[in-house]
Amino acid sequence: MSEPLLDVRGLTTSFETGQGRLTAVDDVSFSIEEGEVFGVVGESGSGKSVTALSVMRLLDDAGTVEADEVRFDGTDLLSLSESEMRSVRGGEISMIFQDPMTSLNPVMTIGEQIAEVVRHHGDVGERTGFWSEMRRKYVTGTSTESRSWRRAIELLETVGIPEPEQRATEYPHQLSGGMRQRVVIAQALAGDPSLIVADEPTTALDVSIEAQILNEILELSDEFGISVMLITHDLGVVRETCDRVAVMYASEFMETGHVDDLFEDPHHPYTEGLLASIPRIDDDREWLSVIEGTVPDLIDKPPGCPFQDRCEYAFDLCDRPLVEYELDSNRRARHAVRCHRENDRVRVDESGHVTDVPDEAVAALERRIEAGDGSSNDATVAESTVRADGGSPTGGFDETERRGDRDEY
Amino acid sequence: MGLRQYLLKRLVHSVFVMLFVVTVVFFAVRSIPGDPARLMLGGDADPEALEALRAELGLNEPLYVQYFQWLRRLLTGDFGESIRTGEPVLGSLVQVAGPTLSIAMLGMVIALVIAIPTGIVSSVKRYEIEDYLSTTIAFFGISMPAFWIGIVLILVVGVNVDAIPTFGYTPINEGVGPWLRSILLPAIAVGFPYGGILMRMMRSSMLEVLNEDYMRTARAKGLTSNLVLFKHGLQNALIPVVTLAGIFLAVVLGGVVAVEIVFGIRGIGRLLIGSINRRDFPLIQGTVLIVSFVFVLANIVVDLLYTMINPRIKYGGGE
Missing domain, CATH: 3.40.50.300 (P-loop containing nucleotide triphosphate hydrolases)
Structure with a gap:
């Protein structure tokens, strides 16, 4: 890749x-x-x-x-x-x-607002110094003969604006x-x-x-x-x-993955809630479903999952700092979820509710939290996991640490 | 609507504005206590002589007759004669217009040249030392009356710097240098309060503009911060300031009146105050008429400027 x-x-x-x-x-x-x-x-x-x-x-x-x-x-x-x-x-x-x-x-005229970008980033050989620009703005106006202006008109045409020459001056x-x-x-x-x-x-x-x-x-x-x-x-x-999408909630990316994966098989409770709240044309429910509760205050945000208060699956680990879990089964693209339900050792019943949190689950999580603060290192971990099949692992973790992490997936 | 049509419309409007002004002034000066005839002849004047003078001056006529007589003469361009001296009002006004206009114009220029850049700096350096310093100075300007600033300037500058006269006016035809020196202090005195107001307005207007979405767009285009500020921000920030600059010209015109007295300059202000003291009705009316004409004219110019810097506005409204 x-x-x-x-x-x-x-x-x-x-x-x-x-x-x-x-x-x-x-x-x-x-x-x-x-x-x-x-x-x-x-x-x-x-x-x-x-x-x-x-x-x-x-x-x-x-x-x-x-x-x-x-x-x-x-x-x-x-x-x-x-x-x-x-x-x-x-x-x-x-x-x-x-x-x-x-x-x-x-x-400012539409033409000039586009032309100035052309001048600053394109290769049209027009001066873009402060005084040149100021003179153009307040004294001479943008020359309609200039390359940047002509390019602006082309661009207006490209985006489907009729009579671009006329529009550019408006x-x-x-x-x-x-x-x-x-x-x-x-x-x-x-x-x-x-x-x-x-x-x-x-x-x-x-x-x-x-x-x-x-x-x-x-x-x-x-x-x-x-x-x-x-x-x-x-x-x-x-x-x-x-193509791919990230679901953001209370300043965090909760779930990231291919759009089809995410819509067909959402893993994060928040994503699930969002998808359930989309009104459907063949819907005969009287009430649309909503996610109960409100977004937490982001000032002095506590560690732990920001969605836990509204989450029907909330369990013991939700107070712990979030880490990213990568799902590896038959995904169209890398699929990552920040929810402790995805911890391999946590047992989940068919309805998605957590039934048991064995001590190993807590221990594995603690190792990950200690290994690095949050998903910045998870990313490295995830990558090394991928490479473990074919390539040589890289990254700054000692062997035991990495093995411990890999076990989780 | 074309420029010519717009101007014509505005001028017709201003005729009515001025008619209103002179009407109010006409009746107001006559309703204050004091009789010009008695003021001329003294407190112990002979009643018959007083009566004769009143009749001569036309003061015995009913008010509305006096009013319409005055208006009729005004329409032919005749401002009447001073009760006191018998000289034509217009002539006296032309004589004293020079110093007043010089002071007012220079005061305005000084105010604009200093206030606009200072307001910009102040908004960009908000809550920093530059901002505190300039807003404090501006606040002094707003708080102090022009004549008092004039007195302080005389005490501080005039007395210590020989080259700057503290008294009188030198016409421009006696040399630009002496002319400038003679109006410098009065101009600063009238310009300071005006500049203070403008600076505060420029600051708040620019602060508002700095938060606009198009300023973020300009930054997202990769322009330097100076270009963002002056190419994208300045004109937008000036829009409200220009309008208010016209309205607050009244501060300058009002300031000149008192400042002329302080600096012993024979200008319109001095003429006006003298004529009020002497209840010289035609002279008061003429002076106020001219001053309001200048004010109305200046605001027409400002509105023309406004349509130039704001493409969303067309002459006379509409698109």
Whole structure:
């Protein structure tokens, strides 16, 4: 397997607030392969957007981002200087934000908003210094003869905007919501990225154009070989568009796997609950099913599973720090679950309820927790497990430790 | 709607605004106690002489007759004559307009040039030393009346720096240097409160803009923080500031009146206060009319600027 395009290990983002430390992203690991559509699904406030913004290093000073690794195309993003990071933003990785009404600048022409990305990340030989840009903005305006402007018009055409020459000279308020989101897509394509992070790209749009916009994003990314990280709270969208998906809850990735595996055979109780709450057209229930309870407070978050209070399967181990369990049976892609029910030694009955927690289960878990803090090391563990069949194991664990871990799977 | 049509509409509007202003002033000055004839002839004047003077000045006519007579003359461009000196009001106004306009304009320029950049710095360095320093200074500006700032400037600068006069006005045709020096302190005095207000507005407006989604978009495009701030933020932040800058011009115009007295400059303010003291009705009316005209005109200019920096607004509303 070739190296993934984006590989995030142990990403933790927290904010200092007046009430205490708020953990918005807690020990999250994932990877995105080239050309893949990776979905992150979760409810509002679960940390989906912050995850994306942390990778882009777009959080302001209030946020602290820590990670074992954020590797993009072989480069560690966290070790880049700010100016190196700027060439990644909008160039290698571009973003599509939720609300095209507010994410486009109201006082700049559409053409210029796209053209500036072309100028900064493309090879059009136009000056991008501060004073050149300021003169262009406030004195001369963008030349409609310039290469960046012509490229902007091409891009508008690509995303299906009629009369692109005319539209390029207009301002965002002169366009409808759907058209504006197309402009945002054109803007995201302008830097010729290899990854587009789409943060709820259709949430603010009319349902009738939602499908159009999604298709546009997916077709174009397919056409240009761009990977997509699709952040959404809409499971229907995930099912239809993603290759792999991560379910996020209260700042943690609860379950990650191939979209078909996850929908057909969910392992995490939260995923199960989410899937059960999707209304179905052939449903004759009077009440839709819901997950009882509310999301826990993320300020000074206690260790242990954040879902335990709402979980019908909760048992003794749920207070312990979560670790990632990898499911290895007939999966279409690596499938990881953060739920102690997956601990091999924990006995589970047919309904999914835990019947017995033998001491070995507790001991195995404690070994894993001691071996490293959380899934950052689990990832290494998982990898060495895979390699144990064919390749030579690597990684910094002593032999007994690793064997102990492997037994669990 | 074209620019010409829009301007025409605005000018018609301003005619009504000014008509309202002069009407209020006309009746207001006549309702305050004090009789111009008695003020001219002194407290122990002969009643018959007083009566004769009143008749001569037309003050015995019913108010509405006086009002319409004045309006009729105004329509022909005749502002009337000063009761006191008999000189035409318009002539006196033209004579004193120079210093007042010079001070007001320079004060505005100083305020804008300092307040806008300071407001930006303050918002970017929010809750840091730069912010505290500039908001504190701005707060002083807002809290202190212009004439008092003028007095302090005379005491601190004027007395210690010989090159800066503390009294009187040198017209521009006697040299730009002396002219500038003579209006520098009064201009600072009227500009300080105005600048303080503008700075606070610029700061809060920019703070709001910094949180906008499009600013995050701009950062996500990989632009430098300076480009994000000045290319994407500045114009948006200026939109509300420009409007309020027009409205708060009243602070400058009001400040000039008192500051001229402090610096012994014969300008519109001094003329106005003198004419109020002497109950010189035509002169008061004429002066207020001119000042309100300047204010209305300035706000038309501001609104034109506003449509330039905000593409969402078209002349006269609508799309």
